[in-house]
Amino acid sequence: MCGFLGKMSFNDFDKTEIITPNKKILCRGPDRTKELTFSNKGTQTSIIFNRLAIVDLSEKADQPMVSSDNNYIIMFNGEIFNHMDLRRRLEKSGSTFYTSHSDTEVVLKGLISEGLKFVTKLRGQFSICFIDKKAGRVHLIRDRLGQKPLYYTLNNTDLIFGSNLNSVQELLHEPSINEKQVINYLKYGVTGKGETLLNNVKKVLPAEVVTIDYKNLSFSVYKEKYWSIQDKIDNKKFVTEEFIDKFSEAVRIRANADVPVANFLSGGLDSTSIVKNMHDQNIGVNSFTVASDNKIYDESYWAKTTSLKYQTNHQISNITEKITMDLIDAAIGSLDEPYSDPSVVPSYLISKKISEKYKVAITGDGGDELFGGYQRTKISMKNPNIYMRPLSYVYKLYPPYLGTGAKFLSKNNDISVRYKAFLEDNNLLRLLKIDQNKAEDLIESEITIRDYKSMLLSDYQFYLPEMMMYKVDRTSMANSVETRSPFVDHELIEYVLSHTTEYTEGQAQKQVLKDYLVGDFGKEFVNRKKQGFVFDIESWIFNNVNYFYENIRNSHLSNYIDLTSLNLLKLNKSRINSHRIWKLYVLGKFIN
Numbered sequence: 001m002c003g004f005l006g007k008m009s010f011n012d013f014d015k016t017e018i019i020t021p022n023k024k025i026l027c028r029g030p031d032r033t034k035e036l037t038f039s040n041k042g043t044q045t046s047i048i049f050n051r052l053a054i055v056d057l058s059e060k061a062d063q064p065m066v067s068s069d070n071n072y073i074i075m076f077n078g079e080i081f082n083h084m085d086l087r088r089r090l091e092k093s094g095s096t097f098y099t100s101h102s103d104t105e106v107v108l109k110g111l112i113s114e115g116l117k118f119v120t121k122l123r124g125q126f127s128i129c130f131i132d133k134k135a136g137r138v139h140l141i142r143d144r145l146g147q148k149p150l151y152y153t154l155n156n157t158d159l160i161f162g163s164n165l166n167s168v169q170e171l172l173h174e175p176s177i178n179e180k181q182v183i184n185y186l187k188y189g190v191t192g193k194g195e196t197l198l199n200n201v202k203k204v205l206p207a208e209v210v211t212i213d214y215k216n217l218s219f220s221v222y223k224e225k226y227w228s229i230q231d232k233i234d235n236k237k238f239v240t241e242e243f244i245d246k247f248s249e250a251v252r253i254r255a256n257a258d259v260p261v262a263n264f265l266s267g268g269l270d271s272t273s274i275v276k277n278m279h280d281q282n283i284g285v286n287s288f289t290v291a292s293d294n295k296i297y298d299e300s301y302w303a304k305t306t307s308l309k310y311q312t313n314h315q316i317s318n319i320t321e322k323i324t325m326d327l328i329d330a331a332i333g334s335l336d337e338p339y340s341d342p343s344v345v346p347s348y349l350i351s352k353k354i355s356e357k358y359k360v361a362i363t364g365d366g367g368d369e370l371f372g373g374y375q376r377t378k379i380s381m382k383n384p385n386i387y388m389r390p391l392s393y394v395y396k397l398y399p400p401y402l403g404t405g406a407k408f409l410s411k412n413n414d415i416s417v418r419y420k421a422f423l424e425d426n427n428l429l430r431l432l433k434i435d436q437n438k439a440e441d442l443i444e445s446e447i448t449i450r451d452y453k454s455m456l457l458s459d460y461q462f463y464l465p466e467m468m469m470y471k472v473d474r475t476s477m478a479n480s481v482e483t484r485s486p487f488v489d490h491e492l493i494e495y496v497l498s499h500t501t502e503y504t505e506g507q508a509q510k511q512v513l514k515d516y517l518v519g520d521f522g523k524e525f526v527n528r529k530k531q532g533f534v535f536d537i538e539s540w541i542f543n544n545v546n547y548f549y550e551n552i553r554n555s556h557l558s559n560y561i562d563l564t565s566l567n568l569l570k571l572n573k574s575r576i577n578s579h580r581i582w583k584l585y586v587l588g589k590f591i592n
């Protein structure tokens with residue numbers, strides 16, 4: 001994992017201009033930093049790259065990487081897990097390589113020899129800037145599931161792009177707030193797809209190639225998708241052995257690195273299945289577990305049980321420190337966009353602990369999306385009986401300061417209403433006197449929720465990239481740790497979506513993993529209630545509510561929303577309202 005930043009302009013500018021903004025992404029690549037400035041077709045370009053060396057540690061594999069004829073330049077953040085197979089194919093076609101086993105050079109040579117279609121052969125997590133000086137084009141490319149970030153903005157004279165929104169923002173002359181995205185954030189907890197909190201600053205979408213042509217002293221932008229998850233839907237017979245083979249391959253290719261690799265072992269089904277699979281493939285496991293003082297959220301007993309079963313090199317790190325304002329600021333500081341889920345705090349802590357010994361950690365992220373493991377999916381699949389449906393009409397009478405009303409909407413006859421109720425907070429907009437029509441419908445912008453698989457599709461197009469992958473990337477990279485998850489392997493996802501769902505749908509959530517593990521651990525292990533590592537935000541927020549209110553009111557939020565109803569949230573000291581106060585506090589940090 002790495003981070004990069006670049007500016008291209010038709011005007012002259014100081015090439016050192018990108019040095020200070022780059023400091024905000026040094027954490028993404030603390031091992032080596034390399035700069036490059038060049039002129040081409042009437043433009044001046046300065047780019048800078050920060051490397052976290054994990055594969056091919058030699059300086060020959062550093063970036064920016066330039067082709068031998070000086071016509072092509074690449075900056076690449078991420079990992080290509082099938083790079084050795086691709087390298088062998090390219091060598092057979094006549095390509096020669098300068099490095100020992102750099103995946104960056106494979107991407108560079110592949111794009112040169114095969115063009116943009118080479119991207120479809122990449123299996124991994126990546127954001128890529130590929131500059132074709134000969135053609136006068138910049139290609140910005142993001143992986144299929146949105147695991148790695150990439151931002152860009154351009155006007156008549158300047159193109160700015162990078163791995164971090166804060167760094168891009170520092171290169172803007174007069175950044176301004178996108179008010180529509182403020183409303184989207186209040187409704188969903190994140191900004192809209194492809195948009196940011198800043199006007200005219202965009203995100204490259206998952207599976208998207210953004211091509212900027214800079215010939216003739218002007219910029220032209222072209223966008224195309226190279227992969228569509230909707231195209232993978234089918235109903236072939238699910239075969240457990242085929243799935244396990246796919247899963248094993250996804251695990252195996254993510255265990256390869258030139259530095260020690262840790263396994264984050266929570267003790268849950270997802271991480272335990274990965275550790276079992278590595279053990280069965282005779283891959284050594286360095287398991288890492290976080291123990292919590294709060295027994296409600298502590299799964300270290302189950303993690304230790306797994307470690308003993310598979311004889312891992314096990315380490316337990318006890319989180320004994322209290323949640324402090326310094327910790328909160330550090331966790332929020334790891335973000336470059338407002339993000340409303342308070343689990344960013346324990347995620348940041350976990351990454352910080354892992355970084356003391358490791359650069360790479362294999363995680364179980366994406367398992368809930370793959371197997372319909374969220375409670376909202378299970379509830380949404382239950383069509384309420386005629387006696388329960390009238391409860392959904394209570395929502396219109398429900399005072400917004402009491403909560404989102406999801407419990408009422410979950411009784412609606414429409415599966416789409418039930419599903420979206422757990423991801424939207426229109427009641428907060430009502431409380432803040434915001435017209436709900438000003439917010440976008442991010443859940444159904446591309447997918448109409450009709451059935452189980454459409455919920456999975458929505459998770460993959462909204463929840464996974466915009467929320468889960470965002471949190472995982474920012475909190476881990478703030479601590480210079482690369483995370484890898486086999487469950488976010490696109491070939492594994494394609495298998496599940498193209499086959500029948502008897503192992504994942506309804507009451508059979510994660511049944512395939514339960515069957516995979518039950519022989520080693522028994523039914524108590526596989527059927528226990530899911531815990532998850534979070535903290536008691538409800539008590540913590542309301543014990544410090546005056547501090548949060550003071551910060552919210554002293555921010556510039558009042559320029560965009562009506563805060564006169566803020567005190568109503570204190571009348572009902574619920575978990576929902578603690579999340580809402582947190583949401584506003586985080587937003588205030590970014591608008592200040």
